Amino acid sequence: MLKLDPSALGKLLAGKRIALVSGTNGKTTTTHFLAAALRESLNYDANRLVHNADGANLHHGLASALSGHPQAEIAILETDERVVGDMIRLGQPEVLVLLNFSRDQLDRHHEIKGLGRSWRKALADAGPAGPIVVANADEPLIVWAALAAKQVIWVDTATTWTQDSSLCPKCDANLVRTQPDQISGHGGDWYCTGCGLAQPKGDFRVESGTIVDPARQVWDPQLSVPGTFNISNAACALAAAELMGVDARTALTGMRTVTSPAGRFATAQFGNTTARLLLAKNPAGWAEALPLAQSQTVVLAIDSAAADGRDVSWLWDVEYESLAGRSVIATGRRALDLAVRLRYAEVDYRCIPDLADALTGHPEPVDVVATYTPFQRLRRMGRV
Amino acid sequence: MSNPVAGKRVEVVLIYQSLLGLYGDRGNATVLIKRLAWRGYEPVLTVVEPGDTLPETGHIYLLGGGEDAAQISAVRGLRADGGLHRAVERGAAVLAVCAGYQIVGRSFTVGYKDEVISGLGLLDVTTTRGPVRAVGEIISRWNGRDGQEQWLTGFENHGGYTRLGPGVKPLATVEIGVGNCNDGTEGAVAGTVIGTYPHGPILARNPALADHLLELALGRELPPLIHPEIDKLRKQRLARVRRSNARRGLYRVPSRQLGSGSR
Numbered sequence: 001m002l003k004l005d006p007s008a009l010g011k012l013l014a015g016k017r018i019a020l021v022s023g024t025n026g027k028t029t030t031t032h033f034l035a036a037a038l039r040e041s042l043n044y045d046a047n048r049l050v051h052n053a054d055g056a057n058l059h060h061g062l063a064s065a066l067s068g069h070p071q072a073e074i075a076i077l078e079t080d081e082r083v084v085g086d087m088i089r090l091g092q093p094e095v096l097v098l099l100n101f102s103r104d105q106l107d108r109h110h111e112i113k114g115l116g117r118s119w120r121k122a123l124a125d126a127g128p129a130g131p132i133v134v135a136n137a138d139e140p141l142i143v144w145a146a147l148a149a150k151q152v153i154w155v156d157t158a159t160t161w162t163q164d165s166s167l168c169p170k171c172d173a174n175l176v177r178t179q180p181d182q183i184s185g186h187g188g189d190w191y192c193t194g195c196g197l198a199q200p201k202g203d204f205r206v207e208s209g210t211i212v213d214p215a216r217q218v219w220d221p222q223l224s225v226p227g228t229f230n231i232s233n234a235a236c237a238l239a240a241a242e243l244m245g246v247d248a249r250t251a252l253t254g255m256r257t258v259t260s261p262a263g264r265f266a267t268a269q270f271g272n273t274t275a276r277l278l279l280a281k282n283p284a285g286w287a288e289a290l291p292l293a294q295s296q297t298v299v300l301a302i303d304s305a306a307a308d309g310r311d312v313s314w315l316w317d318v319e320y321e322s323l324a325g326r327s328v329i330a331t332g333r334r335a336l337d338l339a340v341r342l343r344y345a346e347v348d349y350r351c352i353p354d355l356a357d358a359l360t361g362h363p364e365p366v367d368v369v370a371t372y373t374p375f376q377r378l379r380r381m382g383r384v
Numbered sequence: 385m386s387n388p389v390a391g392k393r394v395e396v397v398l399i400y401q402s403l404l405g406l407y408g409d410r411g412n413a414t415v416l417i418k419r420l421a422w423r424g425y426e427p428v429l430t431v432v433e434p435g436d437t438l439p440e441t442g443h444i445y446l447l448g449g450g451e452d453a454a455q456i457s458a459v460r461g462l463r464a465d466g467g468l469h470r471a472v473e474r475g476a477a478v479l480a481v482c483a484g485y486q487i488v489g490r491s492f493t494v495g496y497k498d499e500v501i502s503g504l505g506l507l508d509v510t511t512t513r514g515p516v517r518a519v520g521e522i523i524s525r526w527n528g529r530d531g532q533e534q535w536l537t538g539f540e541n542h543g544g545y546t547r548l549g550p551g552v553k554p555l556a557t558v559e560i561g562v563g564n565c566n567d568g569t570e571g572a573v574a575g576t577v578i579g580t581y582p583h584g585p586i587l588a589r590n591p592a593l594a595d596h597l598l599e600l601a602l603g604r605e606l607p608p609l610i611h612p613e614i615d616k617l618r619k620q621r622l623a624r625v626r627r628s629n630a631r632r633g634l635y636r637v638p639s640r641q642l643g644s645g646s647r
Binding site: 311 | 403
């Protein structure tokens with residue numbers, strides 16, 4: 001990773017009220033929610049707020065967004081998992097949102113726990129000058145990291161992905177989960193059999209598609225983006241917005257204006273084909289995106305460029321079996337890896353490696369699920 | 385015409401997916417189950433988690449990759465259970481990948497302090513932290529095989545380097561990649577136990593190895609299965625990895641910090 005002169009980034013951050021959003025999945029959408037909530041409260045005075053809306057979330061991307069709006073007094077910044085520590089040290093953020101943690105790009109990260117450890121250390125080092133953390137209480141590693149902060153607002157997000165947290169982040173003993181309610185998603189709490197680390201009680205809670213705030217007021221989010229995971233993201237953004245001084249009603253009004261953050265969930269034209277674009281970068285992300293893909297023909301685009309992760313073995317951790325009975329088109333540079341996966345899943349497919357060809361000639365609208373690199377190409381091709 | 389294997393029950397045991405399932409290695413179970421079903425067998429997948437007892441009835445036992453803490457937890461559970469040793473004694477096949485490969489060896493090290501952990505001793509191999517982490521595509525030649533099926537293709541990602549003792553033979557000879565410890569060998573074999581580093585998962589990318597494992601477990605030859613997409617994938621992987629390797633002139637292990645990361 002290229003490193004910028006830290007004092008330059010520190011200067012760009014100086015004097016601003018800052019909120020950071022990090023985690024494996026949902027960073028971009030959650031940051032858009034939070035920025036929209038703040039904009040609503042500022043009466044859309046764009047000059048007062050800076051937001052790295054395109055999702056460029058490493059040192060250079062952050063510096064580039066900040067230097068484009070030097071006069072902004074508020075910065076809402078999506079932050080890569082690896083940069084969180086630096087940003088806590090350099091920017092003294094008011095709020096840090098920690099969404100979730102799962103396996104992603106293991107050819108680069110190797111170990112998920114190491115990232116959690118770096119967050120924990122940065123928060124402990126910052127002490128009383130550190131941020132208030134909005135943390136997903138369903139994720140053991142997030143909880144363990146957040147407990148080092150001076151104050152935490154816990155969000156019970158009713159997360160269902162548990163495959164990346166079987167051991168306690170604190171003591172390595174086995175974690176146990178209670179069975180969640182199938183309909184409301186409530187419950188499914190975790191605790192450690194060794195040291196007693198356990199899921200904190202949520203200050204905010206996601207319940208049956210609504211968000212319950214600390215005053216037990218129930219908010220129907222009525223978002224413009226699909227997916228229950230986005231209600232979880234919105235709950236985290238709502239908690240962060242309130243910490244930044246925006247009331248819930250105003251925050252939700254703003255968040256409802258978010259329709260296709262950085263191209264996610266956007267509908268685009270490819271010749272005569274209408275396609276909706278869904279991004280999925282890792283098994284947890286695919287578990288969220290696949291159920292949204294409801295069209296009879298589904299296009300799946302896979303690549304293994306650096307930004308996608310060069311190892312595609314994660315394809316076997318995704319339940320492509322759920323696509324049985326649909327017509328699937330495998331595309332992208334690693335279309336053949338997907339083809340073999342689909343063969344073993346006994347899903348009918350056609351393999352069309354070229355993206356443009358794969359999107360040609362569909363009379364009905366199609367849903368496209370893509371990894372990062374083909375997703376960005378599709379955005380350019382579809383101008384969304 | 386009657387099928388002599390119709391309905392014959394074959395049990396595949398996937399061990400500790402929650403600990404040793406980091407790199408899609410559950411795909412090895414998916415591949416074996418389907419290749420049995422497509423030939424008329426009645427495959428059964430048994431998923432064993434820590435605390436469960438390993439079944440005594442399994443034909444094939446599978447272990448995959450995981451992080452340090454998970455690896456220690458897994459080796460403890462398997463030693464306490466003892467079922468894997470009994471399975472090997474009665475002739476069941478074992479495929480152990482990456483961290484799983486290290487676990488079935490004599491010993492391995494974890495963490496920055498290089499703490500030595502005893503393995504299960506099913507393979508005469510010893511693993512210690514290597515000078516640089518091995519991350520990338522790997523191509524090796526399966527020893528004793530010829531034709532297209534001799535090429536084993538996968539993706540390796542391990543900080544531990546494994547040295548073979550006299551009680552095992554290497555599974556393959558490295559063409560591109562690191563393999564056991566940059567000594568030209570990849571994996572290890574003793575009787576019905578196979579250890580190897582590549583994910584892919586390896587049986588998805590190398591169907592001949594999948595069938596070899598089934599034949600070891602069943603004690604009989606199996607008719608071939610024709611799947612053009614698998615042949616195409618293998619050709620593509622071999623060609624692309626060799627091409628990018630030639631472009632770089634030589635294979636370099638990415639110089640990155642070695643840590644107590646996933647194995």
